[in-house]
Amino acid sequence: MTQTALAASESPTGNLAVSELFVYYGPKRALGPVTMLVPGKQVTALVGPSGCGKSTFLRSLNRMNEMIPGCHVKGEVNLDDEPIYGPGVDAVAVRRRIGMVFQKSNPFPKSIYDNVAYGLRIGGLTDRSELGGKVEHALKQSALWDEVKDRLHESALGLSGGQQQRLCIARALAVEPDVLLMDEPASALDPIATAHIEELIHELAHNYTVVIVTHNMQQAARVSHHTAFFYMGDLVEFDKTETIFTKPKQSRTEDYITGRFG
């Protein structure tokens, strides 16, 4: 294991290097400056009270912030030395490599199969057998295959909440991204479905860099290797999860994770 959270050289790919990142909504600073290295092929949890900027930070990692009118970003984010905010870099291309799962599961009103195939099809894949193989692989990765393999062509809206969220994860994985961003992916789910998702996040870290926003401290402790604590738009502390939860350097971090405020 590395000595500090910031040294992630052992991870070959999927590192996200953030430097001097600011995000503004109109004239108002929502976040920054943030400088941190999100290590590849590990799970990084973002925690902090509501409005602290953690979701804003997450969205700035795959340029989903640009969907919000009035939002602009200053600073740099590099995915394995490729600047995602570089001149001429297309946000569409960035999002194909850095996928996202949302708080509320949002399957398209299409069949299960078509949901998972969506990203592949818009990427230009038309070969039926290749599509089928990738859809199956993605559904297996998200631990949903056994539950849906007999009804792939039924509507995705017929699935339970937890299944829908795993479908959204499968859909994001199908395009084979390097990084998966998750915005409170289990906050709308019951404890059993949450346990499923957490297990899944563990598994995913073998192949993907996972960044997860969560309000649930136990969840952050359970699933993540590293934890970043945000407060009022600032990155207060970023370290190994174990360190953050046992001997944080900042008193504000300790206050928050022990539930004294927030």
Added chain:
Amino acid sequence: MSRSTEAQPSLRASRRPRTGDAVLWLATGLATLLVVLVLLVILVDVVKNGAPRLTLGFLTQAPSDGMTAGGIFPAIFGTLALVLLMTVAALPAGVATAIYLHEYASPTATATRIVRIAVNNLAGVPSIVFGLFGLGFFIQFVGGGMDKLFYGGNKVFAQPALIWAALTMAILTLPVVIVATEEALAAVPRELRLASAALGATKFQTIWHVVLPQAVPGILTGAILSISRGAGEVAPILFTGAAYFLPTLPHSLHDQFMHLGYHVYVLATQSPDVDATRPLLYATVLVLLLLTFALNATAIVVRSRMRKKFSGSHA
């Protein structure tokens, strides 16, 4: 008395709000009854007087004997042709405008606001004004220009015609199509757009594969409602293409045509023998009503079918 006010509120409600309820119930109920009665009287009158003449011959023959005998087939044909052409012109333009306004134009830009105000005002313009506009713009300006360019000044397009009536009607119905499409687009959940964008879809791909399929039922509803409005409008086509009587069906876009709504007006005001024409008039009105009802019913069926299909309540 004083004891009862100090005690817990009784489960028996005080009289006063009940009286208010009853009055309101009575007033609103009577108003509703009045509306239903008026509709019923109209319907019963039209059906009772029109139905006996509604024969196959009436639907398939041309008027004869100075409108006192025969049928209304040319008017049905003309109405359908007009509505079809109008839809072909209005639907793509309206849907495209709505997509631009809702998906691409900046909602705060002055230009966007002006376009929106223009669209809303277009919806409020009296239909006879559209008729005059059609006469001036389409027939005299566009038609006249085409005749000068292609027909050596002979009058081919610079006169009332099916195409000009259809285009005038298309402009009249554009606001309905635009507003209905915009509402349908706005009803598509933002989460679906985000999901699509997060999968690396371009804006066009998101609109094409996610937004439009969701919006289709709403768009179709708006389209059919505008069609059924168009089918009944007479004022815009008075100057732009509808004919009093024609011996033949229109066989090109620059021919005039007969129209159900206009035919009703003609039968009611221009007949040499009012008593002989009256049953024909009633039957024509009945056909026009049935056509409009059929269109509205189609709208409802199409919408619910599409809803089912897209909400995925079956496979």
